[in-house]
Amino acid sequence: MTTDASVTAARRPGEQALTALGLGAPALDPADASAHTFPGGGRWRTEIPSCEGPEALAVVLKESSRLDVPIHRISQGSGVWMLTDAEITEMVDATNERDIELCLFTGPRGTWDIGGSVRSDSRGAGLRARGHDAVAGCVEDAVRATELGVTCLLVADEGVLWTLHRARQAGIIPAGTTLKVSALVGPVNPASYAVFEHLGADSVNVPSDLTLDHLTEIRRVSGAPMDMYIEAPDDLGGYIRMYEVAELIRRGAPIYLKFGLSKAPGIYPWGTHLRDVTLDTARERVRRGRLALDLLARHGADGDMAPLGSRLPGALHRFPTEGSA
Numbered sequence: 376m377t378t379d380a381s382v383t384a385a386r387r388p389g390e391q392a393l394t395a396l397g398l399g400a401p402a403l404d405p406a407d408a409s410a411h412t413f414p415g416g417g418r419w420r421t422e423i424p425s426c427e428g429p430e431a432l433a434v435v436l437k438e439s440s441r442l443d444v445p446i447h448r449i450s451q452g453s454g455v456w457m458l459t460d461a462e463i464t465e466m467v468d469a470t471n472e473r474d475i476e477l478c479l480f481t482g483p484r485g486t487w488d489i490g491g492s493v494r495s496d497s498r499g500a501g502l503r504a505r506g507h508d509a510v511a512g513c514v515e516d517a518v519r520a521t522e523l524g525v526t527c528l529l530v531a532d533e534g535v536l537w538t539l540h541r542a543r544q545a546g547i548i549p550a551g552t553t554l555k556v557s558a559l560v561g562p563v564n565p566a567s568y569a570v571f572e573h574l575g576a577d578s579v580n581v582p583s584d585l586t587l588d589h590l591t592e593i594r595r596v597s598g599a600p601m602d603m604y605i606e607a608p609d610d611l612g613g614y615i616r617m618y619e620v621a622e623l624i625r626r627g628a629p630i631y632l633k634f635g636l637s638k639a640p641g642i643y644p645w646g647t648h649l650r651d652v653t654l655d656t657a658r659e660r661v662r663r664g665r666l667a668l669d670l671l672a673r674h675g676a677d678g679d680m681a682p683l684g685s686r687l688p689g690a691l692h693r694f695p696t697e698g699s700a
Contacts, residue, residue: 385621385625385674385675385676386673386674386675386676387400387403387621387622387674388618388674403625407587407588407591407625407626408591408625408626409590409591409594409625409626409627409628409629410594411594411598411628411629412628412629412679413600413629413681413685413688413689414685414687414688414689414690415681415682415685416679416681416682417629417679417680417681417682417685418624418628418629418630418679418680418681419624419628419629419630419631419632419679419680419681420447420448420600420629420630420631420632420680420681420685421444421445421446421447421448421631421632421634421664421680422446422447422448422449422450422602422631422632422633422634423435423439423446423448423449423450423633423634423657423660423661423664424449424450424452424604424633424634424635424660425450425451425452425608425635425636425642425643425656425657425660426449426450426451426657427451427452427453427457427642427643427645427653427657428451428458428462428466428645428653429462429465429466429469430650430653430654431653431654431657432449432465432466432469432470433469434654434657434658435449435657435658435660435661436469436473438657438658438661438662439661439664442661442662442664442665443665444661444664444665444668445668445680445683446473446475446664446683447475447476447631447681447683447684447685447686448475448476448477448478448527448631448686449470449475449476449477449478450477450478450479450480450527450529450555451466451477451478451479451480451529452480452529452642452643452645453480453642453643453644453645454479454480454481454482454484454516454644455479455480455481455482455516455517455519455520455525456482456512456516457644457645457646458479460519460523463479463520463523463524463525464523464524467523467524467525468524471524474683474684475684476526476527476553476686477525477526477527478525478527478528478529478553478555479516479520479525479527479528479529480528480529480530480531480557481513481514481516481517481520481528481529481530481535481539482504482509482510482512482513482514482515482516482517482535483504483505483508483509483512483513484502484504484509484531484532487644488505488509502531502532502557502559502560504531504532504534504535510532510534510535510538513530513532513535513538513539514535514538514539514542516528517539517542517548517552518542518547518548521548521549521552526549526551526552526553526686527552527553527554527555527686528552528553528554528555529555529556529557530554530555530556530557531556531557531559531560532560533560533570533571533574536554536556536571536574536575536576537574537575537694539552539554539575540554540574540575540693540696541575541696541697543575544696551687553577553578553686553687553688554575554576554577555576555577555578555579555580555602556571556576556578556579556580556602557580558580558581558582558583558602558604558607558611559611561579561580561581561582562579562581562593563581563582563585563589564589564592564593565592565593565595565596565597566596568581568593568596568597568599569596569597569692571599572597572599572691572692572693573692573693573694574693574694575693576599577599577600577687577688577691578599578600578601578602578631578688579599579600579601579602580601580602580603580604580633581593581601581602581603582611582612583603583604583605583607583611583612583614583616584612584614585603587619587622587623587626590623590626590627591626593627594626594627594628597692598629598689598691599688599691600629600630600631600688601627601629601630601631602630602631602633603616603623603627603630603631603632603633604616604633604634604635605617605620605623605632605633605634605635605663605667606634606635606636606637606663607635607637608635608636608637608639608641609637609638609639609641610641611635613637613638614637615637617666617667617670618670620632620667620670620671620676621670621671621674621676624676624679628679629681629688629689632664632667634660634661634663634664634667635660635663636656636659636660636663639652639656639659640652640656642656
């Protein structure tokens with residue numbers, strides 16, 4: 376929990392100048408602030424997304440050291456199946472050395488399937504896993520990745536999420552595995568956010584076009600960690616919310632600040648034919664993180680970062696699984 380004073384003390388952008396000109400904004404409402412924190416303290420963590428292999432990871436780690444950008448989580452979007460065992464092991468070892476959580480995407484998804492509806496104007500079922508075999512592929516990826524030491528799995532289907540939650544309850548994958556919901560299926564209201572939490576989500580990526588009021592509404596029903604692109608890729612809208620970052624933390628905590636990149640080519644599924652753009656965009660995502668952190672510092676809102684190395688979500692609400700009390 377946090378106090379009202381700690382979430383209203385930050386300076387708002389342009390506040391002094393606008394007040395002097397008679398254009399000051401109304402005072403912030405303390406009731407809008409999230410009452411939740413990460414376990415062990417802190418209201419925000421950082422994430423560098425779209426880190427597609429060991430070479431991109433090395434670029435991210437080098438650049439984060441050069442620019443002094445703290446990283447809690449690094450995620451990948453092409454999928455476990457796009458990496459060899461040796462590549463996964465190299466990524467696990469490199470992130471373990473820095474005490475950073477590594478999150479890999481699971482299995483087949485509708486956008487890469489033969490189904491035609493996803494290419495229609497309605498987009499059909501989107502990324503969801505079509506049929507038993509697609510779910511099986513996601514589970515296969517989850518088992519393989521966790522056996523190689525991966526501790527976080529990214530999912531884009533409610534059924535896959537529930538299945539993997541049951542799998543960790545049954546000991547099929549490690550109990551400490553965290554499950555992260557993709558931005559491409561993220562909830563847009565408090566009721567659906569709570570459902571994802573109950574299905575086993577340990578962090579939930581919400582679309583970056585949600586309003587500040589939407590975040591407050593979600594936080595009134597759920598304390599599950601939230602992920603949000605501070606700058607979203609073009610296929611997710613290309614939204615840039617840099618100047619809102621302090622208020623996103625105040626409203627959405629506990630929150631992962633994801634440093635994405637607009638105006639950049641898509642790189643999923645990744646391969647060496649996309650090497651140069653993958654490395655260039657990986658480097659720039661870290662720089663975008665530095666810009667956001669500098670902005671927070673200028674506004675006096677850079678406190679309350681969760682300790683580096685922290686990754687667990689805390690106590691969350693779940694639907695009962697078979698055989699549970």
